[in-house]
Amino acid sequence: xxxxxxxxxxxxxxxxxxxxxxxxxxxxxxxxxxxxxxxxxxxxxxxxxxxxxxxxxxxxxxxxxxxxxxxxxxxxxxxxxxxxxxxxxxxxxxxxxxxxxxxxxxxxxxxxxxxxxxxxxxxxxxxxxxxxxxxxxxxxxxxxxxxxxxxxxxxxxxxxxxxxxxxxxxxxxxxxxxxxxxxxxxxxxxxxxxxxxxxxxxxxxxxxxxxxxxxxxxxxxxxxxxxxxxxxxxxxxxxxxxxxxxxxxxxxxxxxxxxxxxxxxxxxxxxxxxxxxxxxxxxxxxxxxxxxxxxxxxxxxxxxxxxxxxxxxxxxxxxxxxxxxxxxxxxxxxxxxxxxxxxxxxxxxxxxxxxxxxxxxxxxxxxxxxxxxxxxxxxxxxxxxxxxxxxxxxxxxxxxxxxxxxxxxxxxxxxxxxxxxxxxxxxxxxxxxxxxxxxxxxxxxxxxxxxxxxxxxxxxxxxxxxxxxxxxxxxxxxxxxxxxxxxxxxxxxxxxxxxxx
Numbered sequence: 001x002x003x004x005x006x007x008x009x010x011x012x013x014x015x016x017x018x019x020x021x022x023x024x025x026x027x028x029x030x031x032x033x034x035x036x037x038x039x040x041x042x043x044x045x046x047x048x049x050x051x052x053x054x055x056x057x058x059x060x061x062x063x064x065x066x067x068x069x070x071x072x073x074x075x076x077x078x079x080x081x082x083x084x085x086x087x088x089x090x091x092x093x094x095x096x097x098x099x100x101x102x103x104x105x106x107x108x109x110x111x112x113x114x115x116x117x118x119x120x121x122x123x124x125x126x127x128x129x130x131x132x133x134x135x136x137x138x139x140x141x142x143x144x145x146x147x148x149x150x151x152x153x154x155x156x157x158x159x160x161x162x163x164x165x166x167x168x169x170x171x172x173x174x175x176x177x178x179x180x181x182x183x184x185x186x187x188x189x190x191x192x193x194x195x196x197x198x199x200x201x202x203x204x205x206x207x208x209x210x211x212x213x214x215x216x217x218x219x220x221x222x223x224x225x226x227x228x229x230x231x232x233x234x235x236x237x238x239x240x241x242x243x244x245x246x247x248x249x250x251x252x253x254x255x256x257x258x259x260x261x262x263x264x265x266x267x268x269x270x271x272x273x274x275x276x277x278x279x280x281x282x283x284x285x286x287x288x289x290x291x292x293x294x295x296x297x298x299x300x301x302x303x304x305x306x307x308x309x310x311x312x313x314x315x316x317x318x319x320x321x322x323x324x325x326x327x328x329x330x331x332x333x334x335x336x337x338x339x340x341x342x343x344x345x346x347x348x349x350x351x352x353x354x355x356x357x358x359x360x361x362x363x364x365x366x367x368x369x370x371x372x373x374x375x376x377x378x379x380x381x382x383x384x385x386x387x388x389x390x391x392x393x394x395x396x397x398x399x400x401x402x403x404x405x406x407x408x409x410x411x412x413x414x415x416x417x418x419x420x421x422x423x424x425x426x427x428x429x430x431x432x433x434x435x436x437x438x439x440x441x442x443x444x445x446x447x448x449x450x451x452x453x454x455x456x457x458x459x460x461x462x463x464x465x466x467x468x469x470x471x472x473x474x475x476x477x478x479x480x481x482x483x484x485x486x487x488x489x490x491x492x493x494x495x496x497x498x499x500x501x
Contacts, residue, residue, distance in 0.1 A: 259406025
């Protein structure tokens with residue numbers, strides 16, 4: 001048998017899935033964890049939480065006996081974004097600083113003044129923003145923890161950290177190099193001027209690989225901890241959005257909708273816009289743009305924890321119960337509008353100081369209205385981006401391929417289809433990140449000729465959601481109101497931030 005292992009390190013959980021070469025799931029494991037918030041605007045995690053989750057999942061899989069370790073022919077890892085700092089001995093200098101972290105937001109203006117926003121945009125094809133990109137965080141460390149920064153000998157993302165633990169090889173792929181603010185997209189290499197400004201020696205940064213490149217193989221130490229076979233090939237892997245895009249069967253001309261902790265519309269692009277995130281797609285030879293909504297699954301989890309006593313609810317059914325309740329509310333949640341800025345926001349407003357809100361509350365509103373408003377509010381955030389894509393950039397899609405935890409919700413997918421005015425297709429396998437990176441692992445060992453070949457052999461769809469034209473018209477009014485509320489109140493985020501401090 002020839003199996004492929006796909007690992008995805010997510011914001012709030014890590015998944016390991018074993019696939020056969022036709023895409024059937026043989027077994028999987030999942031570990032959920034809570035992010036650490038030791039101070040206001042800080043979001044951290046001990047990187048060994050990810051490694052322990054990977055080891056435990058593999059051990060559980062092999063203990064169940066469905067899969068033999070000798071049948072796993074290649075391993076691929078994708079991940080969320082974070083800054084992982086290791087010393088010369090390979091130990092973390094401090095907890096990983098996650099993409100939701102906003103401790104460095106006050107330094108954005110300094111970077112613009114010192115090195116110039118135009119230069120950063122020219123080289124990286126992205127704006128200067130904290131959390132989403134390493135640059136401001138590295139500058140914050142330089143100013144506040146210089147001794148710790150001087151002890152760092154390896155700069156990593158979550159998936160390159162897992163690769164390092166598996167193989168003892170130091171690497172990063174082009175998609176994640178694009179989110180460091182140290183990478184020149186055109187030359188596909190580390191930019192000397194940016195490295196010098198942030199005080200990073202280029203020789204301390206990892207070699208940049210294509211996602212399908214084999215960067216090493218499982219070591220004896222990793223084999224003991226995971227149960228994997230020594231010598232199993234491991235590829236460089238990539239960012240979760242790119243892996244999910246491929247695992248959804250999306251190519252140059254199709255777009256994907258990933259509804260994880262962070263939600264985003266993803267598409268290959270000829271032009272870049274700095275209201276979106278833009279990275280190098282070295283698999284499909286183009287630029288790759290995303291519209292990250294920071295708190296997508298995070299919002300639904302938050303409202304669950306706020307409204308329900310989980311000790312009295314069946315965990316396996318609570319989200320279905322919430323979906324059922326939301327369906328009892330009307331289109332527009334009886335005039336209740338939610339802004340999902342509970343972790344700040346990226347696309348398209350890029351405001352780390354933004355906070356969440358409900359607008360239009362009355363004594364008539366019930367739990368089901370708040371639940372529906374959360375589902376719709378995430379939809380408005382995504383639609384705010386799609387409106388820019390259509391009206392300003394001329395980018396439009398007839399259909400989006402959807403995955404992630406949110407893609408398991410019928411009411412959420414139908415609501416999103418109605419808000420966006422676009423059909424949404426759902427594949428049989430909604431865990432697109434692990435599938436996408438498994439396809440890349442298969443390419444590396446010759447199972448598939450390229451991504452298109454892997455997609456043709458593996459990806460199939462089970463359901464189609466079509467927009468309701470009447471609902472779409474109603475939602476356009478709500479979308480305009482959603483955007484207007486933000487525009488008229490955005491100056492107040494600074495005020496409330498200062499009051500709170």
